[in-house]
Amino acid sequence: DIQMTQSPSTLSASVGDRVTITCRASQSISTWLAWYQQKPGKAPKLLIYRTSTLESGVPSRFSGSGSGTEFTLTISSLQPDDFATYYCQQYNSYSSFGPGTKVDIK
Amino acid sequence: QVQLVQSGAEVKKPGASVKVSCKASGYTFNMYGIIWVRQAPGQGLEWMGWISAHNDNTNYAQKFQGRVTMTTDTSTRTAYMELRSLRFDDTAVYYCARGWSSTSVDYFDYWGQGTLVTVSS
Numbered sequence: 001d002i003q004m005t006q007s008p009s010t011l012s013a014s015v016g017d018r019v020t021i022t023c024r025a026s027q028s029i030s031t032w033l034a035w036y037q038q039k040p041g042k043a044p045k046l047l048i049y050r051t052s053t054l055e056s057g058v059p060s061r062f063s064g065s066g067s068g069t070e071f072t073l074t075i076s077s078l079q080p081d082d083f084a085t086y087y088c089q090q091y092n093s094y095s096s097f098g099p100g101t102k103v104d105i106k
Numbered sequence: 107q108v109q110l111v112q113s114g115a116e117v118k119k120p121g122a123s124v125k126v127s128c129k130a131s132g133y134t135f136n137m138y139g140i141i142w143v144r145q146a147p148g149q150g151l152e153w154m155g156w157i158s159a160h161n162d163n164t165n166y167a168q169k170f171q172g173r174v175t176m177t178t179d180t181s182t183r184t185a186y187m188e189l190r191s192l193r194f195d196d197t198a199v200y201y202c203a204r205g206w207s208s209t210s211v212d213y214f215d216y217w218g219q220g221t222l223v224t225v226s227s
Contacts, residue, residue: 038151043220096153
């Protein structure tokens with residue numbers, strides 16, 4: 001099984017900050033990686049797939065990069081609606097999620 | 107618009123089985139897959155498995171092999187997930203989601219609202 005890790009587990013930031021979350025895979029997953037945003041009591045929402053392709057309707061302040069085993073999600077200017085938990089997901093071999101990164105208010 | 111509507115909350119005793127449904131609308135059902143993910147209280151997302159709505163091929167996470175069965179009914183555009191031999195730590199919100207591909211596990215673009223399954227004696 002491919003194990004996914006994320007860092008940091010919690011990130012405190014202010015509106016307007018540039019935020020970067022890192023996701024690592026235990027073996028190469030090429031670019032078969034997606035990112036999701038989840039708010040309390042809600043289903044996850046797809047943000048990015050194939051490492052860097054923005055899902056329709058997702059603001060352009062979100063971007064993704066990486067390949068192989070290391071990936072990043074960047075929010076260029078954090079907005080009030082962005083305080084949430086973010087998960088990476090690999091789909092190179094079956095699927096698995098990272099443990100999540102909670103972005104909260106500083 | 108694409109919608110996935112799941113069945114209601116369940117309370118089960120340890121050792122029992124639960125079957126959660128996921129009714130799809132707004133797209134061609136058999137051109138995509140359906141995945142199941144669960145989330146225990148205060149915890150992260152856990153992928154359980156995938157089923158092709160095209161040919162009923164399945165891939166289950168090793169953790170659930172032998173205990174889970176995923177099926178689809180194309181006539182009613184509904185997917186089902188049955189989990190057997192329930193334990194206390196199966197208490198979670200269970201989500202279905204649409205998988206982009208009908209031939210392999212892929213990313214998930216539309217999600218159901220979630221079904222709370224509580225295992226309690």
